[in-house]
Amino acid sequence: MVLTSVEKSEKTYRRGEPGYEEARRATVWNGLLPDRFPDVIVQAHDTDDVVAALRYARANGHKVGVRSGGHSWAASHLRDGGLLLDVSRLDHCTVDTAGMTADVGPGKSASDFATELDSQGLFFPSGHCEGIRLGGFLLQGGYGWNSPAIGLACESVLGLEVVTADGERIYCDPENHPDMYWAARGAGPGFFGVVTGFKLRIHRRPAVVGTCLYMYPIELVDEVYTWGREISSEVDKRVELQILATQANPAAAIDHPTITIASPVFAESEEEAAKALALLGTCPVADKSMISVPYMPTTLANWYTAVMTNYPKGHRYIVDNMFTSASAAELLPGIRKIIETMPPHPSHFIFTGWNASPDRVDKVYGLEDEIYMALYTVWQNPSDDERYRDWSASNMAAMSHLATGIALADENLGRRPARFITEPNMARLDEVRSAYDPEGRFHSWMGYEGK
Numbered sequence: 001m002v003l004t005s006v007e008k009s010e011k012t013y014r015r016g017e018p019g020y021e022e023a024r025r026a027t028v029w030n031g032l033l034p035d036r037f038p039d040v041i042v043q044a045h046d047t048d049d050v051v052a053a054l055r056y057a058r059a060n061g062h063k064v065g066v067r068s069g070g071h072s073w074a075a076s077h078l079r080d081g082g083l084l085l086d087v088s089r090l091d092h093c094t095v096d097t098a099g100m101t102a103d104v105g106p107g108k109s110a111s112d113f114a115t116e117l118d119s120q121g122l123f124f125p126s127g128h129c130e131g132i133r134l135g136g137f138l139l140q141g142g143y144g145w146n147s148p149a150i151g152l153a154c155e156s157v158l159g160l161e162v163v164t165a166d167g168e169r170i171y172c173d174p175e176n177h178p179d180m181y182w183a184a185r186g187a188g189p190g191f192f193g194v195v196t197g198f199k200l201r202i203h204r205r206p207a208v209v210g211t212c213l214y215m216y217p218i219e220l221v222d223e224v225y226t227w228g229r230e231i232s233s234e235v236d237k238r239v240e241l242q243i244l245a246t247q248a249n250p251a252a253a254i255d256h257p258t259i260t261i262a263s264p265v266f267a268e269s270e271e272e273a274a275k276a277l278a279l280l281g282t283c284p285v286a287d288k289s290m291i292s293v294p295y296m297p298t299t300l301a302n303w304y305t306a307v308m309t310n311y312p313k314g315h316r317y318i319v320d321n322m323f324t325s326a327s328a329a330e331l332l333p334g335i336r337k338i339i340e341t342m343p344p345h346p347s348h349f350i351f352t353g354w355n356a357s358p359d360r361v362d363k364v365y366g367l368e369d370e371i372y373m374a375l376y377t378v379w380q381n382p383s384d385d386e387r388y389r390d391w392s393a394s395n396m397a398a399m400s401h402l403a404t405g406i407a408l409a410d411e412n413l414g415r416r417p418a419r420f421i422t423e424p425n426m427a428r429l430d431e432v433r434s435a436y437d438p439e440g441r442f443h444s445w446m447g448y449e450g451k
């Protein structure tokens with residue numbers, strides 16, 4: 001043992017010792033806890049603890065997994081053997097309203113951050129659910145509120161404090177360690193350093209937050225998705241086109257299968273918001289919708305409440321996803337199959353008009369395309385594991401000939417390997433990794449070990 005700070009019982013749990021299993025369970029948000037067991041779990045309270053843990057890992061030949069909020073669906077941080085470094089307690093947050101920047105820790109909840117900014121007339125493209133931490137969210141790219149207009153959240157990262165594989169503290173931005181700065185914008189679970197702080201650009205809050213709400217019976221699947229695919233590239237940048245299919249919709253008190261179009265809009269006036277949403281009222285079967293609200297004002301708090309009805313805590317989740325530019329005719333057979341076989345609510349299928357990215361900044365992120373589709377299998381009872389385990393992956397696998405790639409946000413790489421970074425970017429990332437983590441101290445994406 002090299003450093004005493006990782007020996008303090010309140011911060012360190014070794015496999016087989018009291019408290020270990022509780023600490024392991026607490027690192028994973030998903031109710032489905034994988035049978036993977038690190039040798040030691042270290043709960044860092046500050047950057048000194050991170051430095052000490054990395055030096056300890058190096059001295060003992062441990063590989064390192066890092067956890068901020070543990071919302072990775074696949075629990076990517078949780079691996080067999082080695083050291084698991086939990087940095088969720090690094091959750092500081094200082095906002096400079098004059099400079100329009102914020103210094104935040106990786107353990108800061110993205111939704112708390114958004115809510116605190118909201119109360120000051122400020123804004124950040126935080127994720128659509130409560131509780132995700134900024135650490136993992138920003139590293140994997142971060143598709144958040146109003147991202148079509150203001151970009152992925154990682155595009156608002158101005159710089160970051162990182163502890164490297166050998167325990168050195170560095171600051172990364174376009175002038176200092178620019179390769180690490182680039183890698184931190186999208187490498188996600190393949191990042192090879194521990195982020196202990198981010199400097200973020202914050203934005204002014206748009207004056208109006210609103211939504212539309214249309215609900216269609218599931219039988220109109222062909223008409224709704226054909227139309228949704230056709231209009232996707234014309235949707236106003238201030239609108240996030242979201243088409244959600246579920247077996248029930250408790251938020252709208254509906255207990256049978258529906259397709260819901262509830263799309264956030266961010267604008268400077270109600271008139272502008274309603275105008276931006278107008279295209280979403282043009283579905284050819286609009287007269288058959290069960291609910292039809294072209295525009296209503298709402299709040300970020302209401303949005304979080306509504307979204308979380310699809311992501312209850314304590315449930316078991318397996319997800320998968322794909323980007324595509326395929327036509328509606330090509331996509332429909334797969335979409336029909338998804339809908340025919342969909343497990344009960346809260347399981348759901350999201351079809352998103354992506355519109356998010358066009359190379360605004362140099363970043364490692366992605367294989368984005370016009371449409372993003374994601375499947376969320378959600379169930380509660382362990383006796384249903386076998387029954388539901390394959391729904392997300394098998395449906396995405398069946399459509400993989402139409403996929404450009406996948407997003408790390410909803411990755412399922414341990415079960416279904418798929419491409420998520422362009423080949424040139426992957427080659428450059430491998431070079432940067434070799435320079436900063438030559439011994440492969442950090443775990444990489446599941447299914448990509450050894451690179």
Ligand SMILES: Cc1cc2nc3c(=O)[nH]c(=O)nc-3n(C[C@H](O)[C@H](O)[C@H](O)COP(=O)(O)OP(=O)(O)OC[C@H]3O[C@@H](n4cnc5c(N)ncnc54)[C@H](O)[C@@H]3O)c2cc1C
Nearest residue numbers: 068069070071072077127128129133135136137143189195
């Ligand atoms: C309910 C729910 C809703 C979601 N909604 C969205 C959404 O709207 N938009 C979106 O883009 N994503 C969304 N996601 C995906 C989510 O953003 C990612 O899973 C993200 O990685 C979670 O961050 P975390 O810190 O909580 O997770 P963690 O599991 O702690 O982190 C994921 C991985 O990132 C790496 N990592 C984390 N922190 C650090 C660090 N400090 N230093 C180095 N590496 C680190 C590790 O490799 C870790 O395995 C959602 C996930 C859930 C569960």
